[in-house]
Amino acid sequence: MITLVINSGSSSLKYQVREGDDVLAEGLVERIGEAEVPDHAAALDCVDRDVAAALGDRGIDAVGHRVVHGGERFSEPVLIDNEITRAIERLNPLAPLHNPAAVTGIRAITDKWPDMPQVAVFDTAFHRTLPERAWRYAVPDELYRKYGIRRYGFHGTSHAYVAQGAAELLGEKAFTGVIAHLGNGASVTAVRAGESIDTSMGFTPLEGLVMGTRSGDIDPSILLFLLREGYSEQDLDTLLNRTSGLKGLAGTNDMRSVAEAAASGDDRAALAIEVASYRLAKYIGGYHVAVGGAQALVFTAGIGENAGDFRSAVVSKLGALGLELDEGLNAERSKKARTISTAASAFPVLVVPTDEEAAIAGATADVVRRS
Ligand code: ADP
Numbered sequence: 001m002i003t004l005v006i007n008s009g010s011s012s013l014k015y016q017v018r019e020g021d022d023v024l025a026e027g028l029v030e031r032i033g034e035a036e037v038p039d040h041a042a043a044l045d046c047v048d049r050d051v052a053a054a055l056g057d058r059g060i061d062a063v064g065h066r067v068v069h070g071g072e073r074f075s076e077p078v079l080i081d082n083e084i085t086r087a088i089e090r091l092n093p094l095a096p097l098h099n100p101a102a103v104t105g106i107r108a109i110t111d112k113w114p115d116m117p118q119v120a121v122f123d124t125a126f127h128r129t130l131p132e133r134a135w136r137y138a139v140p141d142e143l144y145r146k147y148g149i150r151r152y153g154f155h156g157t158s159h160a161y162v163a164q165g166a167a168e169l170l171g172e173k174a175f176t177g178v179i180a181h182l183g184n185g186a187s188v189t190a191v192r193a194g195e196s197i198d199t200s201m202g203f204t205p206l207e208g209l210v211m212g213t214r215s216g217d218i219d220p221s222i223l224l225f226l227l228r229e230g231y232s233e234q235d236l237d238t239l240l241n242r243t244s245g246l247k248g249l250a251g252t253n254d255m256r257s258v259a260e261a262a263a264s265g266d267d268r269a270a271l272a273i274e275v276a277s278y279r280l281a282k283y284i285g286g287y288h289v290a291v292g293g294a295q296a297l298v299f300t301a302g303i304g305e306n307a308g309d310f311r312s313a314v315v316s317k318l319g320a321l322g323l324e325l326d327e328g329l330n331a332e333r334s335k336k337a338r339t340i341s342t343a344a345s346a347f348p349v350l351v352v353p354t355d356e357e358a359a360i361a362g363a364t365a366d367v368v369r370r371s
Contacts, residue, residue, distance in 0.1 A: 002062075003019070003064055004060045006063060010100070012030045013032060014027075014028045025053075040105055048112070060113075060116070063118045064119045064360040064361055064363065065105060066157070066360055068098035068102070070123070071094060074087075077120060077364065088106070102120075119363065124156055126189075126196050130153065130197060134197060134290075137203075151203060152202070152203065161359040162179050162300045163175040164194075176193055177296040178190055178291065178298065181300050182304040182310070183302045184213070185205055187201045187205070188208065188284065189287075191291065210245050212247065212255075213242050213243065213246070214245045218240075246258050246276065249271060273309075277317060280314050281314050297349045298352050305354075308331050322345065323349060325340055326340060334351075337352040338350065
């Protein structure tokens with residue numbers, strides 16, 4: 001089955017065409033809304049041209065969409081119809097930057113190819129198994145009932161894919177352990193018997209770890225304090241989402257630059273790595289307890305897969321759990337799933353590369369075959 005995977009942003013559209021593990025075409029259409037590409041329909045025409053050139057006389061069989069927010073309704077990928085599209089649209093207030101773009105992408109495909117099977121794959125779906133004690137905030141119940149204020153969790157497609165990969169590497173049927181997805185956005189998930197039981201992102205992808213430009217956990221009173229100091233809602237949004245995290249501490253959001261700066265003696269960069277790795281180590285300790293003893297700790301995504309020094313900074317703080325990295329294995333560069341701990345480590349530390357497009361394409365093909 002040839003699948004087109006679409007990740008729609010408000011002004012960009014990322015796509016990949018896959019047949020099983022083969023990537024037949026991929027690309028990014030940017031600046032949607034400007035003269036050359038006035039809307040998502042025009043962006044899709046660009047994709048169609050590229051795809052036709054790559055596929056020749058073959059065509060796309062199905063489209064899989066990455067949808068950030070599936071709210072409380074969606075616990076797995078679904079075949080899209082008008083009702084599903086409207087349900088995704090109703091979740092717009094929960095993901096105001098992301099879901100409207102996904103809906104626009106879905107409607108553009110429906111207009112262009114009315115008979116094309118389309119599947120929505122949700123970032124939140126894997127975390128629908130969180131027990132209530134993990135998803136509740138300790139605030140009046142009315143906030144949950146009226147606004148849906150609770151923890152949802154994100155990066156679920158990646159965490160689910162990596163949990164599967166870790167189980168295969170360990171020779172287990174289902175994975176129990178801790179997965180750290182460390183990209184520009186970062187989250188850590190506690191997985192028990194293949195199910196997510198806790199995760200660091202919450203109502204939005206802002207909670208939890210120190211990220212490229214996001215603060216992660218802070219005392220909420222800081223916001224009240226800054227409001228009284230004259231900060232506007234927009235100022236706070238920018239502060240928490242765009243100018244905090246590694247960027248706030250070290251001046252750049254890119255881990256490669258932070259690591260290089262730290263290695264050449266920049267104290268702020270070294271501090272940023274310490275704050276980020278300490279925060280993550282605390283979560284890992286907590287989630288080791290939550291899952292009842294991890295089978296493995298898994299690193300994934302841009303930083304998790306490539307930044308050996310950062311992995312080392314994290315694991316060096318987990319000596320109390322009996323974890324020990326093999327620094328030789330940790331320094332190796334590889335795109336394969338692998339073990340990077342010593343034989344003496346209390347449980348293995350793994351690197352399992354994530355591939356959200358592969359996961360979305362796989363889920364799309366499954367849903368279409370079943371329907
Ligand atoms: P996104 O969340 O945008 O998908 P990625 O998963 O691509 O992000 O991760 C991006 C992060 O990975 C950046 O901070 C980047 O600096 C970091 N990264 C990528 N390669 C390396 C590397 N070789 N060493 C250190 N950090 C790396």
